[in-house]
Amino acid sequence: MRFDRRTFLAMSAAISPQSFATTVLAQSRKVWSTKQAHAALLEDQVRLLDIRSREEWRETGVAQGAWLVSMHEKRFPERLFATRQLAEGRTVALICATGGRSGAVMNALRQAGHAGFVDVSEGMLGNRLGPGWIAAGLPVVSMNEALAVLPAALL
Secondary structure (H helix, E strand, O other): OOOOHHHHHHHHHOOOHHHHHHHHHHOOOOEEOHHHHHHHHHOOOEEEEEOOOHHHHHHHOEEOOOEEOOOOOOOHHHHHHHHHHHOOOOEEEEEOOOOHHHHHHHHHHHHOOOOOEEEEOOOOOOEOOEOHHHHOOOOEEOHHHHHHOOOHHHO
8 A cells, every 4th residue: 555645644534532542552553662762762773753843843852863754744754754764674763742643643554554663652741651751851952953963865
């Protein structure tokens, strides 16, 4: 199945909050804590992809080592799949603010048959699953610092 922007938007729109929560609990997809994602980053086993908006990146900063690919910008699906190639066999971990958007993207990826992605479901700000990247005291850099080291293929 081809996974393009139209497919992604259609799949995302079809996911109600209640069915999404049920689906998350029932599925066997991988969900990582922020601490697991940070440890994997330090061991060079994962590429972390922050899919929030530029405004959110500016407001809170971003996880040190994260690649910035906003789901709110043009070419998101193209850039999302470019991360899989750039990751060179490593897992691509998706993070957003509180896990809702990364979970929805993960669900759409799973339904379309794409592997190699995990959800950092606590997000940057936390939720009932954990405190989130920032409150856990994990390293954060400015949006400009993160953009300065973003691979050219993701610009």
